[in-house]
Amino acid sequence: MSEQSVIRVEALSKTYDSGFEALKGVDLEIRRGEIFALLGPNGAGKTTLISVICGLVNASAGRVLVAGHDNVIDYRQARQLIGLVPQELTSEAFSTVWDTVSFSRGLFGKPKDPAHIERVLKSLSLWDKRRNRLITLSGGMKRRVLIAKALAHEPQILFLDEPTAGVDVALRRDMWEVVRQLRDSGVTIILTTHYIEEAEEMADRIGVIRSGELVLVEDKRELMRKLGRKELTLQLHEPLERLPGELDAHGLEIAEDGQALIYTYDGRTDGDDSSGIAELLADLDAAGIRFKDLHTRQSSLEDIFVSLVREDA
Ligand SMILES: Nc1ncnc2c1ncn2[C@@H]1O[C@H](COP(=O)(O)OP(=O)(O)OP(=O)(O)O)[C@@H](O)[C@H]1O
Numbered sequence: 512m513s514e515q516s517v518i519r520v521e522a523l524s525k526t527y528d529s530g531f532e533a534l535k536g537v538d539l540e541i542r543r544g545e546i547f548a549l550l551g552p553n554g555a556g557k558t559t560l561i562s563v564i565c566g567l568v569n570a571s572a573g574r575v576l577v578a579g580h581d582n583v584i585d586y587r588q589a590r591q592l593i594g595l596v597p598q599e600l601t602s603e604a605f606s607t608v609w610d611t612v613s614f615s616r617g618l619f620g621k622p623k624d625p626a627h628i629e630r631v632l633k634s635l636s637l638w639d640k641r642r643n644r645l646i647t648l649s650g651g652m653k654r655r656v657l658i659a660k661a662l663a664h665e666p667q668i669l670f671l672d673e674p675t676a677g678v679d680v681a682l683r684r685d686m687w688e689v690v691r692q693l694r695d696s697g698v699t700i701i702l703t704t705h706y707i708e709e710a711e712e713m714a715d716r717i718g719v720i721r722s723g724e725l726v727l728v729e730d731k732r733e734l735m736r737k738l739g740r741k742e743l744t745l746q747l748h749e750p751l752e753r754l755p756g757e758l759d760a761h762g763l764e765i766a767e768d769g770q771a772l773i774y775t776y777d778g779r780t781d782g783d784d785s786s787g788i789a790e791l792l793a794d795l796d797a798a799g800i801r802f803k804d805l806h807t808r809q810s811s812l813e814d815i816f817v818s819l820v821r822e823d824a
Pocket residue numbers: 527528529531533551552553554555556557558559560
């Protein structure tokens with residue numbers, strides 16, 4: 512396990528009793544202090560993956576190490592390093608915020624520490640509400656209580672299962688801010704989401720899961736750079752069988768049975784001319800390659816995500 516890795520998932524598979532294979536050999540490393548977003552459509556296996564990591568669901572094969580502790584063999588040590596924020600507040604409607612959060616700490620066998628509970632409530636702007644019963648709180652406040660409960664036992668790693676599912680835009684931004692502050696306080700964050708925008712906004716790294724397989728794990732900036740690529744298609748006058756060597760540097764592709772050339776470039780150059788198009792056109796001219804039409808298209812985040820998660824991809 513490398514220095515910076517805090518969770519290591521190795522060849523993890525889960526087949527439910529129904530015979531359904533929800534995870535198929537997932538390998539993943541989470542780095543200490545990062546925000547990792549697990550992105551995937553409904554039913555892709557996001558909740559199953561975090562449930563196995565948190566020790567709530569047994570794996571069928573493979574293993575999970577949390578700060579070096581196997582989460583089955585050393586369940587207690589592994590589990591107490593983790594806080595899990597579920598999607599919904601299920602019970603305790605008539606308890607107060609203070610009692611609910613304090614009780615959660617007790618569940619991990621940690622001694623009472625009112626000063627810690629106070630810090631958690633203050634950091635989540637819940638201090639003024641500490642005597643309120645949960646049933647009287649707004650949706651946004653209830654979500655904060657879920658986070659407070661998960662932080663009550665001082666975990667190093669926090670899992671958030673769809674933290675902003677079904678909330679309005681203002682509340683979503685609010686949650687993002689809360690999560691960022693937590694990361695800045697040193698907590699490693701793993702969140703699941705359907706929203707590309709959320710992954711784009713929050714994550715340091717993004718993992719895309721589809722039908723139980725992690726199809727991609729990438730640094731967010733690197734992914735954005737790839738996603739920001741544009742494609743220039745040149746329709747040729749004369750079909751071309753192969754490219755002259757002097758054009759190698761441009762990384763061109765021949766398409767449509769030699770009728771077209773495709774050039775991809777970074778579409779996020781913001782005004783500076785580093786697209787390479789001017790040089791390309793000059794080199795094509797020098798090589799005597801003429802074209803009759805051209806068009807460009809930009810792959811959107813949406814396009815890439817859809818193509819990654821398409822069933823037949
Ligand atoms: N206890 C279970 N028994 C059988 N199948 C299950 C069980 N729990 C989940 N599944 C199936 O496993 C697949 C993955 O479910 P999971 O909840 O992990 O997906 P998800 O990516 O979190 O989806 P969502 O975004 O809808 O929450 C789904 O097809 C689901 O129906």
